Amino acid sequence: MDESKRNFIKGGLASLFVASTSANAFSLKNPGRDKKDSRYIGDKTKHYAMVIDLRQCIGCQSCTSACMVENNVPQNQNRTSVTEMELGEFPDVRKAFLPQLCNHCDDPACVPVCPTGATFKREDGIVVVDSEICWGCGYCANACPYDKRFMNKETKVMDKCTFCAHRVDEGLLPACVETCVGGARIFGDLNDKTSEVSKLLSNYPTTVLKSEQGTKPQVFYIGLDGRMEEVLNATANLDDIMRKEIGIKEHEWATMKGEE
Amino acid sequence: MDTLITTLSAITPDRIWGIDIPNYFWFTGSSAAAFIISSFAHVFGMEKYKPIAGFSLLMALVLLIAAPLNLIDDLSQPGRLANFFLYGWENFPTSPMKWGVLLLMAYPILIFFEALVLYRPYFVKKMNFNKGIKRKIYSLLSLGRTQLNSEETAKDHRYGFILGSIGIPLALCVHGYTGYILGAVHGNYLWSTPLMPILFLASAMVSGTGLLIILIPIFQKFFTTQRRVDKSIIAELAKLLAWFIVIDLTIRALWLSFAIPFGNEPKNYLLEFFTMHFNITVYIEYILCLIIPMIIGFSKLRHNLPLVFITGIVVAMGVWLFRWSTVIGGQTIPRSMPGFLEYSPHMIGQGSITAIIANWLFFIALVCLVTSLFPWDEEMEEHYNEKGLNHE
Numbered sequence: 001m002d003e004s005k006r007n008f009i010k011g012g013l014a015s016l017f018v019a020s021t022s023a024n025a026f027s028l029k030n031p032g033r034d035k036k037d038s039r040y041i042g043d044k045t046k047h048y049a050m051v052i053d054l055r056q057c058i059g060c061q062s063c064t065s066a067c068m069v070e071n072n073v074p075q076n077q078n079r080t081s082v083t084e085m086e087l088g089e090f091p092d093v094r095k096a097f098l099p100q101l102c103n104h105c106d107d108p109a110c111v112p113v114c115p116t117g118a119t120f121k122r123e124d125g126i127v128v129v130d131s132e133i134c135w136g137c138g139y140c141a142n143a144c145p146y147d148k149r150f151m152n153k154e155t156k157v158m159d160k161c162t163f164c165a166h167r168v169d170e171g172l173l174p175a176c177v178e179t180c181v182g183g184a185r186i187f188g189d190l191n192d193k194t195s196e197v198s199k200l201l202s203n204y205p206t207t208v209l210k211s212e213q214g215t216k217p218q219v220f221y222i223g224l225d226g227r228m229e230e231v232l233n234a235t236a237n238l239d240d241i242m243r244k245e246i247g248i249k250e251h252e253w254a255t256m257k258g259e260e
Numbered sequence: 261m262d263t264l265i266t267t268l269s270a271i272t273p274d275r276i277w278g279i280d281i282p283n284y285f286w287f288t289g290s291s292a293a294a295f296i297i298s299s300f301a302h303v304f305g306m307e308k309y310k311p312i313a314g315f316s317l318l319m320a321l322v323l324l325i326a327a328p329l330n331l332i333d334d335l336s337q338p339g340r341l342a343n344f345f346l347y348g349w350e351n352f353p354t355s356p357m358k359w360g361v362l363l364l365m366a367y368p369i370l371i372f373f374e375a376l377v378l379y380r381p382y383f384v385k386k387m388n389f390n391k392g393i394k395r396k397i398y399s400l401l402s403l404g405r406t407q408l409n410s411e412e413t414a415k416d417h418r419y420g421f422i423l424g425s426i427g428i429p430l431a432l433c434v435h436g437y438t439g440y441i442l443g444a445v446h447g448n449y450l451w452s453t454p455l456m457p458i459l460f461l462a463s464a465m466v467s468g469t470g471l472l473i474i475l476i477p478i479f480q481k482f483f484t485t486q487r488r489v490d491k492s493i494i495a496e497l498a499k500l501l502a503w504f505i506v507i508d509l510t511i512r513a514l515w516l517s518f519a520i521p522f523g524n525e526p527k528n529y530l531l532e533f534f535t536m537h538f539n540i541t542v543y544i545e546y547i548l549c550l551i552i553p554m555i556i557g558f559s560k561l562r563h564n565l566p567l568v569f570i571t572g573i574v575v576a577m578g579v580w581l582f583r584w585s586t587v588i589g590g591q592t593i594p595r596s597m598p599g600f601l602e603y604s605p606h607m608i609g610q611g612s613i614t615a616i617i618a619n620w621l622f623f624i625a626l627v628c629l630v631t632s633l634f635p636w637d638e639e640m641e642e643h644y645n646e647k648g649l650n651h652e
Contacts, residue, residue, distance in 0.1 A: 030347045078271050083597065086266040100271075100596065109447060115357040116340075117348030135343050136336030138276025139357055145447030147273035147596040156336040212525075213447060227265055234265035236599035240272060252611075253275040253591075254602050 030117045030133050039169065040130070042122030046189040047218075048163055049125070050177070051200045052099050054223040056184035059084055059097040063176035063185060070164060070175035074154045079161040080176055085234070087227055098228050099185070101176070102127060102148040102161035103209065103217030110140035110149060119158065125190075125218055126165050131157045145213040163187070190218075270597040277591060278603070278611040280334035282583035283619060285438050286467060287327035289460060289579070292435040293468020295320035295371065295427055297500075302378070303424040308496055311643040312476055314378055315636045319475065321371040322630050324434070326623040328364050333615050356440035363434045370430060374423040375634060376403060380416055382635040384408050435464050442590065449526035450533065450590035455515045462511045465504040466550070467579035473497050473572030475627075477565065484637045490644070494569075495562045501575065502557025505550050529593050536600065537585065545585065549578020 032040035059082055067073065067080045080101035087096050104127050110119055111127065118134035121127050129140075134157035141149040141158065152159035164174035172178070177187040188195035197220075200206070206220035209229065244254070294316045300306040301313035309316075332338050344361060352358045376383075380402050387398035387406060405412060436457040442448070443456030453459075476497070477489045520527050520534070534541060553571045561567055592601040608614045 029350055077274075081271045083270040084268040086264075086268060089264045109445075112351055112354035113357065113444065114351055115348055115355050115361075116343045117351055118343075133340075133343050133347055134337065135340035137331075137334070137357065138336070139355070139441070141274060141276045142591070143445050143447060145595060150274035151276060151336055230265060231267075231594060231596075231598040234267050234598035237267045237270045237272070237597055239269045240599060252278060252604055252606050254272070254604075 030120070030130055032130060032132075033120070039165070040120075040122065040128075042124035042126055042165070042169070044123040045191065046124040047191045048104070048168065048187065049190045049197050049201075049218040049220065050101075050104075050163070050174075051186045051197050051206065051220045051222060053184045053186065053200070054097065054099075054221055054225075056180075056182035057082065057097045057099055058182050058184075059095070060181050062179045062181055063099060066175040066179035067161070070167070071162075073159070074152060077150055077153065077159070079159065083228075085228060087225065096225055096228055098224075100146070100148065100209075101219060102163075103146055103215065103219045104161075104163060106216035106218060107214065109143040109145060109213070109215050113139045113143045115139065122165070126163045126168070127160075128162050128165060129158045129160060131155055131159075134158050145210050145215060146217075265598075267598050273594075273596055273601070275591045275601060275603070277587060278334065279584075279588075279605040279613065279616055280330040280611050282580065282587045283616050284327055284330035284334075285435075285460065285583045285587065286580050287323050287330065287619075287623070288438055289435045289464025289583075290468040290471050290576075291320045291323035291327065291367075292431040292461070293465045293504075294323065294472060295431040296465070297469065297472060297497075299424045299428050299431075302374070302420050303428065307647075308493065311490065311640045311647075312472065312493055314375075314634070314639045315476065315479065315631075316472060317371060317375055317378065318630050318634055318636055319472065319627070320431070321368060321375060322623065322626045323471075324364070324368045324371070325626055326619060329619055329622065330616075333619075334611055336610075338610075356437050356444055359433075359437045359440070363430065363437055367427075367430050367434045370423060370427050374420060374427060376401060377416055377419045377423060379634055379636075379639070380405060381408055381413070382638055386635075432461060435461055442586070447595060448590045449519075449529050449593055450586065452526075453515055453519065455511060455518075459508075459511045459515055462504065462508040463579045463582055466501065466508050467576050469497055469501040469504055470553075470572045470574075470576035470579070473501065473568060474576065477569055479631065479637075480640070483631065484640060486641065486644075489565060491563065491565055494565060498557040498562035498568045498571065500557075501571070502554045502562075505554040505557070505575070509546075509550055509554075533589065533593055533600070537589065540581070541585065545578055545581055549574055549581065553578075 030040075061082055064078060064081050068078070071079060073079055080099065083098040083100060085096045085098065087094050104121075104125055106125065108121060108127050111121055114120070115137060116133050116135055118130045119127065119140050120130070136151060136157050138151065138158070141147075141151070149158055149160045151157070164172070164176075167174060174185075174187055177185040186196050186200060188197035190198055190201070192198060200222065201220060204222050206222055207224040207226075208217040208220055209224075211217075240254070297309065298313045298316035298320065301309040302317075332341065335341070348355070348358065383398045383402040384406050385408075387395050387402060390398060399406060405415070439457030439460035442451035442460075443453055446452045473494060477494060480489045481487060516534075520530050523530065553575045556562055556567060556571050588603050592603065594600060605616075606612045
């Protein structure tokens with residue numbers, strides 16, 4: 001073999017080596033996690049959770065708006081929202097609010113089914129979606145028992161609440177928590193026994209949504225009226241009835257109720 | 261619960277899977293069934309299925325090439341197809357969708373090679389008949405084994421048997437995994453049952469047999485030299501179909517009886533769901549598309565070719581409807597808010613009715629291509645001559 005051929009082969013092998021070590025191509029996880037990017041790993045020492053004190057919620061939707069602004073969520077899509085209900089029959093009626101967001105489950109249903117590894121749980125318990133990797137198959141959205149995932153109509157990938165991980169990493173509170181008028185949303189580290197969330201959890205009876213699903217949600221409610229989960233016996237969402245009434249059909253999926 | 265709960269405002273949840281997905285399930289299922297019917301002859305040596313074994317195998321191949329295109333169309337980022345192969349292997353044990361990659365790649369390759377082995381004598385004959393490039397192509401298709409002596413033919417049988425034997429579990433997996441995809445979703449009350457893979461397989465056998473009952477008479481009538489339909493094989497398929505329907509009905513009965521009368525809280529949702537869809541489910545899906553075809557298959561009516569042909573169409577459509585009512589229906593059930601959702605596919609673009617029609621046209625084009633490349637008709641003829649039957 002002459003020198004030039006030998007050099008060519010050597011060069012080829014060297015560049016192959018460089019390429020294979022620098023490329024993320026055959027990662028079993030995803031590039032961000034392999035690179036130990038702190039945005040993908042989070043703070044290992046912490047375990048974040050949220051407590052929602054329903055006694056304090058006044059249904060002002062400022063959390064909903066703050067989230068939309070902070071996270072640049074497209075119009076008519078929501079990472080968090082507050083469901084508004086009336087419980088009881090006249091004259092014994094009361095208003096009830098149920099703020100809902102991704103539960104950042106300890107045993108999430110969405111993570112293990114993801115075929116590209118785009119959705120995963122950070123070491124601090126926050127469940128995130130890598131928008132560079134997600135290919136939009138929607139399996140996670142179908143797996144989520146809480147319906148808290150949606151296809152972002154602008155990015156065309158899965159989107160959901162991240163507990164404002166970008167703010168939390170900077171030592172700030174999630175936007176919804178910071179803006180909450182009644183102080184109904186409390187966010188913090190469960191590993192820290194002196195944190196407000198830890199104290200609330202040890203001092204008050206709390207409930208999670210759909211505990212029977214076994215996903216171990218990390219969003220805890222104080223004062224959750226069990227009736228609010230009895231959605232089947234409830235009437236259809238008035239917003240949807242209205243939308244139907246005026247003939248708005250945003251996309252192929254729309255709501256209805258059999259008894260309408 | 262007497263208390264009235266009125267929802268004043270809530271967010272309509274996002275639902276993801278549209279018309280592509282039931283169509284995909286129909287295609288993979290029918291492919292698995294066609295493969296298994298071809299294996300009756302190739303693996304289990306059942307003589308009566310020999311004439312249609314090759315044709316069924318080709319249909320299995322074509323159906324499975326067309327099927328995954330539905331999945332790609334349903335993605336909101338189809339350009340990121342490669343991500344599926346590059347990332348997320350840590351989820352392999354828990355993501356049935358991940359298993360699908362390997363199955364969707366391995367299975368058509370296996371069918372292709374089985375078809376090559378099966379049709380080797382024809383390719384060798386063609387090779388000896390032609391010169392130049394054509395000769396090379398046929399030599400390639402015969403995989404370099406150009407002898408036609410009894411030793412080589414025995415080898416063909418052995419290879420065919422081995423590939424067919426591997427293919428049976430593979431075919432079951434390729435459709436069974438799709439049932440897993442749904443069954444694993446515990447948040448969805450309609451889907452969440454371990455019966456889902458076997459339920460999907462049972463209905464797949466129904467649609468696959470139905471499809472063969474539609475295609476075989478058409479191909480025998482118009483694309484063979486004898487131009488005659490083998491009524492006996494069609495009657496045989498109709499009887500087979502009836503047995504598959506028995507299995508399908510049994511599993512469906514188990515599924516619904518466990519889910520509704522003995523179910524936990526979700527039974528209320530399912531009861532409401534089936535009440536809303538009572539007419540379509542009972543009269544169309546069950547009576548028209550399963551029970552009547554079953555009666556036809558088990559009675560002397562199975563010798564009535566036009567009737568059986570229509571039965572084939574009906575069952576194939578019925579299984580499509582079942583796929584639809586399971587995939588789409590399951591997603592209409594509410595999880596975080598009151599009220600069932602409603603889905604109406606749009607006309608053009610991704611995940612639309614046009615996309616589905618395009619997929620079917622692609623399937624038909626592939627059928628034409630594959631049936632013109634492979635000498636299934638010669639094979640069919642040969643089997644009929646061997647049997648000494650001048651079939652009608």
